[in-house]
Amino acid sequence: MLAEEVAQALDMPLLQWHIKSTTKAQQGLYEYDAVSRLRDSQLSDVDGGERVKDIHNYIIKGVLWQAFTADRPVALLIDEIDKADIEFPNDLLREIDRMEFYCYETRELIKAKHRPLVFITSNNEKELPDAFLRRCFFHYIKFPDAATMQSIVEVHFPGLKKELLAAAMKTFFEVRSLPGLKKKPSTSELLDWLKLLLAEDIPPEALHNKDDKMAVPPLVGALLKNEQDTTLFEKLMFMQRHNR
Numbered sequence: 001m002l003a004e005e006v007a008q009a010l011d012m013p014l015l016q017w018h019i020k021s022t023t024k025a026q027q028g029l030y031e032y033d034a035v036s037r038l039r040d041s042q043l044s045d046v047d048g049g050e051r052v053k054d055i056h057n058y059i060i061k062g063v064l065w066q067a068f069t070a071d072r073p074v075a076l077l078i079d080e081i082d083k084a085d086i087e088f089p090n091d092l093l094r095e096i097d098r099m100e101f102y103c104y105e106t107r108e109l110i111k112a113k114h115r116p117l118v119f120i121t122s123n124n125e126k127e128l129p130d131a132f133l134r135r136c137f138f139h140y141i142k143f144p145d146a147a148t149m150q151s152i153v154e155v156h157f158p159g160l161k162k163e164l165l166a167a168a169m170k171t172f173f174e175v176r177s178l179p180g181l182k183k184k185p186s187t188s189e190l191l192d193w194l195k196l197l198l199a200e201d202i203p204p205e206a207l208h209n210k211d212d213k214m215a216v217p218p219l220v221g222a223l224l225k226n227e228q229d230t231t232l233f234e235k236l237m238f239m240q241r242h243n244r
Contacts, residue, residue: 003119007075016077017063023084025091028062032105068112076116082126089132167204185223193222
């Protein structure tokens with residue numbers, strides 16, 4: 001979202017590269033489609049083989065090539081870089097640092113006409129190399145406080161009843177604050193949970209006991225996403241009832 005907002009504010013085109021576990025750094029530069037060239041060469045008697053003679057026809061330009069050769073500055077989003085292999089950031093280190101790379105098939109140096117504004121996101125699933133981080137401006141997005149979270153919810157659910165919103169927010173932050181959770185519920189879990197509460201027409205009073213003690217929330221599976229956290233939550237609720 002930051003990349004989208006900055007690109008819009010600066011009137012820049014936005015190129016996006018969404019990283020997967022199978023993504024290779026070379027794909028961001030270019031790929032040489034040798035199979036297509038071989039197939040076309042076998043058909044050269046039919047079409048004269050003119051296409052086969054020009055290797056540029058078989059070079060698939062990646063997002064970095066597109067960003068470097070754009071006629072105007074662009075914003076480039078490399079999304080969730082930590083999903084790829086641990087060597088992925090190092091493989092792009094020189095190219096992003098020097099804003100150039102060499103295409104061996106065409107024997108040309110691709111240099112950036114305009115330095116792109118590069119945004120790189122990470123979920124911290126893997127540690128990024130120090131040499132890579134040294135070249136980055138690091139910004140950690142803190143988890144929203146209650147007031148900010150309420151504003152986020154109101155954007156997605158305008159007109160939500162205040163009683164339900166207050167009860168849901170209180171329950172959400174109580175669940176999130178439980179010690180020992182493997183995966184704390186995040187903003188997306190809260191929004192999904194609220195959507196289910198509205199769909200099932202759950203009343204606000206169902207979220208808490210009369211004595212205002214924490215209860216097992218309805219549809220808790222929208223907040224807790226693994227067996228360990230669910231079991232821990234149930235144990236804490238049992239201990240709370242036992243100590244009353």
